[in-house]
Amino acid sequence: MRIAMIGTGYVGLVSGACFSEFGIEVACVDRDAGKIERLARGEIPIYEPGLEDLVARNAGDGRLSFTTDLAAAVRAADAVFIAVGTPSRRGDGHADLTYVFDAAREIAAALEGYTVIVTKSTVPVGTGAEVEDVIRAARPDADFDVASNPEFLREGSAINDFLRPDRVIIGTESPRARDVLRSVYRPLYLNETPILFANRETAELAKYAANAFLATKITFINEIADLCERVGADVHEVARGIGLDGRIGRKFLHPGPGYGGSCFPKDTLALVRTAAQAGTPLRIVETVVDVNAARKRHMAERVIAACDGSVSGKTVAVLGLTFKPNTDDMREAPSLEIVPALIAAGARVRAYDPAGMAEAKNLLDRVEWCEGEYETMQDADALVIVTEWNAFRALDPQRIRAAMRAPVVVDLRNVFDPATMAAAGLRYTSIGRPDPGAAMSPRAKRDAG
């Protein structure tokens, strides 16, 4: 069995390396020659725990290779996976399928013998049929099927997610394509991973439905957190109280500054557009998109409010810039809204992130870049936690207090314990939890007018 992986980004590289771990011969292709050169030298272009070892081992054993020669990789392959980007189309929010169709045309030109072309990229329902038309038009003689196999891995735990997934969804009605994909996923099949076979449209839509549901869950708990703040409830206890109900589940009930990343924002928007076009608007998801965008915009106001209404001339230390920990991915990160808004309000921003600084420097201007947590907060008037890196949880409240000029801490990820922070003399606010320094309960405050 041989696989060609077209697109060696986050998904292509992790999937390619994991397929080679299954014992399959994999050629990872990218049109970015610099990226391929680095990979061939053993350099990993993304931050993903465990990936470097996995790539080195399988490349060393000769099962995993990197190339810009798409035609040669496709000619030799039994299955060709398309794992190129599908960003939001500028202006209308539909998924931009330019890379997918470009790849399809290049694949078509190189096909030899029966080949299954598999879209692993997240693509709107109906794209598989269009990819098939593109290839058929270019190569009426070719022997191929087009299947859908959406990817559910999460950045930061991508390898485990790929090797031990909750499920694999394969969308094709062709028995030949099913056989090829069944043998690609054979190790998981033996592991009793649920492997769901469906038609192509079902597989394509399942990916968007999953992301929209998870984005809804996050947005739901974020709004509940806002309510908690008004009424003196603790959102973590509420989340536990509902999450222990097996029908609800505990995951994705952690409040924060709004979801970001390379998938949820663009996928929720694309699903909304697909549904509207199909004449069945998804009003819940439309609202989730709006509420989340407003939340991200609103976060800087929280910081300003914690600084007694103004950050003008003040120094704000920002810890964490990536959209979540254990990744260097900055796509749609809340920091990209918060930092510019603070600077626009007159703040001097110092920032640090354990893995995202290189990319952050391309995306954020007028920031003072620091080398570590305590250096960032030195002489600051406020400290803002934007990403919940584990290293931040271990920061010493006494040392934080000693480093800062003013004792204001705004924790947008609830990494600290409110009572400990208050005991260290810090004016600490977090998301959806009673303010430890509040002299009056919200109810008493209301009664007092």
Ligand SMILES: NC(=O)c1ccc[n+]([C@@H]2O[C@H](COP(=O)([O-])OP(=O)(O)OC[C@H]3O[C@@H](n4cnc5c(N)ncnc54)[C@H](O)[C@@H]3O)[C@@H](O)[C@H]2O)c1
């Ligand atoms: N990142 C995630 O966590 C994640 C998870 C699940 C699904 N997805 C989906 O997977 C897809 C890929 O996402 P990503 O984050 O890996 O993207 P990415 O931008 O990191 O990588 C895409 C790669 O494809 C390459 N490329 C584009 N056109 C090419 C062509 N014709 N030939 C060869 N290479 C080409 C680019 O150079 C780039 O390296 C998207 O549809 C995304 O929605 C992503």
